[in-house]
Amino acid sequence: MxxxxxxxxxxxxxxxxxxxxxxxxxxxxxxxxxxxxxxxxxxxxxxxxxxxxxxxxxxxxxxxxxxxxxxxxxxxxxxxxxxxxxxxxxxxxxxxxxxxxxxxxxxxxxxxxxxxxxxxxxxxxxxxxxxxxxxxxxxxxxxxxxxxxxRSLVHDVAEERYRTGPVDDLALDHLRTLDPAAVARWRGQVTLLARELRNGVGTLLWQTLTRDAAAAFLALYPPALPEIPEVVLLPRLSRLRAAVEFVHEHVHEPLTVGDIARAADLSVRSVQETFQRHLDCSPMTYLLRVRLARVRIELLRADPGTTTVQDVARRWGFAHLGRFSGTYAQAYGEYPRQTLRR
Missing domain, CATH: 2.60.120.10 (Jelly Rolls)
Structure with missing residues (x-):
């Protein structure tokens, strides 16, 4: 609701x-x-x-x-x-x-x-x-x-504080062990909200407190998504940031280098050179890394009794299971089946 x-x-x-x-x-x-x-x-x-x-x-x-x-x-x-x-x-x-x-x-x-x-x-x-x-x-x-x-408030604050980019799902772990300091911060923020309610919800303070509440919530349940690299936040790299944010927002969709280039208003050659210069990889390699991270998040959250590595891998565009497992192990130091069984 x-x-x-x-x-x-x-x-x-x-x-x-x-x-x-x-x-x-x-x-x-x-x-x-x-x-x-x-x-x-x-x-x-x-x-x-x-x-x-x-x-x-x-x-x-x-x-x-x-x-x-x-x-x-x-x-x-x-x-x-x-x-x-x-x-x-x-x-x-x-x-x-x-x-x-x-x-x-x-x-x-x-x-x-x-x-x-x-x-x-x-x-x-x-x-x-x-x-x-x-x-x-x-x-x-x-x-x-x-x-x-x-969702709109939480995602806005998450983008600001965690560089998640514009995404539909923050991949929050609702069963994570909570940090006592984060719990205390959350309780304090709820108390402040309750006090300000006496003055109504039309005040500037109320709206400030609601953003603080979203920040306290995200301290309880930090986003599990891969962060946007800090280097792309530099003002002079605004087009690279547009390209990277486009990848994060559309990671679940079929993408080409041309799609990423158009999102950043760059030529294909320029977007390839920009990624290589500042992120030390091609746009498609960066997309692969983000998808691998999303696979890992899903495997960590999945029920091993009802989920298979193959199903998750295929959902994120990986058709060859053996090649995918090797790439995953190289990135995370364990095979995807080990992640799923945690």
């Missing part, structure tokens, strides 16, 4: 307020979001909260005490702070979403992904939802804090 397009729950107990206001940039607007859903019916939470997440197969029931739920959200279409409390049990599937969603429990028990990861939450410890795919959660008698961050 994107916070920019929250749908009104169908039951009358839920109240939602969406207001337009001017953002810090004169040409940009954000939508303020305020949402509350309260009830005592298992069917009500499935209809109201499940509807907000485009949920599938949601079910809730009592655990011996009177069933109740309350779900609140406040913020704007870049960042919303949310809270979900249920006395009872709930389970359901959440499909792929455009938001990055960090959540943690202050009480109760929960497993965010019972189908694949099956890693239970530790009270007070954040965990990123695997929103790049559908997942099935189970929670019981819990109080949960949730922060939604828009």
């Amino acid at each position: 994107s916070t920019a397009t929250i749908a009104r729950p169908r039951a009358s107990r839920a109240a939602e307020e969406v207001e337009r206001h001017e953002a810090a940039a004169p040409t940009a607007t954000r939508h303020a979001v305020r949402l509350e859903a309260i009830g005592t019916s298992p069917d009500g939470v499935v209809e109201e909260v499940g509807g907000l997440y485009d949920g599938r197969g949601w079910a809730a029931h009592s655990t011996g005490r009177p069933f109740s739920y309350r779900y609140t959200a406040v913020g704007d279409d870049a960042v919303t702070l949310r809270r979900s409390r249920i006395t009872g049990a709930i389970r359901g599937a959440i499909p792929h979403t455009d938001d990055y969603i960090v959540q943690w429990l202050t009480e109760g028990v929960g497993v965010p992904d019972v189908r694949h990861d099956r890693v239970p939450l530790t009270t007070g410890v954040p965990m990123l939802f695997p929103t790049d795919r559908e997942f099935v959660f189970e929670y019981q008698d819990y109080d949960q804090r949730i922060v939604h961050l828009s």
Whole structure:
């Protein structure tokens, strides 16, 4: 669910307020979001909260005490702070979403992904939802804090701080071991956001804090993508940067030297000479390296029980498995099957 397009729950107990206001940039607007859903019916939470997440197969029931739920959200279409409390049990599937969603429990028990990861939450410890795919959660008698961050905001900050370039996927590892200092920074940033909400989301400070929150989120879950080489950031190499960013953005597509040259407004010969002079490789070799890095990321994240090296290699354009394995081993000091079995 994107916070920019929250749908009104169908039951009358839920109240939602969406207001337009001017953002810090004169040409940009954000939508303020305020949402509350309260009830005592298992069917009500499935209809109201499940509807907000485009949920599938949601079910809730009592655990011996009177069933109740309350779900609140406040913020704007870049960042919303949310809270979900249920006395009872709930389970359901959440499909792929455009938001990055960090959540943690202050009480109760929960497993965010019972189908694949099956890693239970530790009270007070954040965990990123695997929103790049559908997942099935189970929670019981819990109080949960949730922060939604828009993909556009996070990717903008990632490009600025990690030189990822304009990409669709940052390849974040939602199960990575979190750095305690990064967790403390994240908590501090959420506290600052909560305080500023008293002044509304139309302030310059709020928008500054939302970018800081995205930076704190990326400290928790750094992008696994190969960085754009630092040398291409020099102002005099703007055309090389355009070529490199084009490669990173379109790495999953069939590319030729001519495609890369046109993206940089250079001739084929000029783009070849520029890559060789500043990156010590040809444009197609650079493309190969970026694709190898994406293969490695996918192998590290994949389930060896359901994934094969051949499938991943073919997906990234490598047809000859033996030649690919040798190139991969030369680049990373291990064979791809070893990476997959980690």
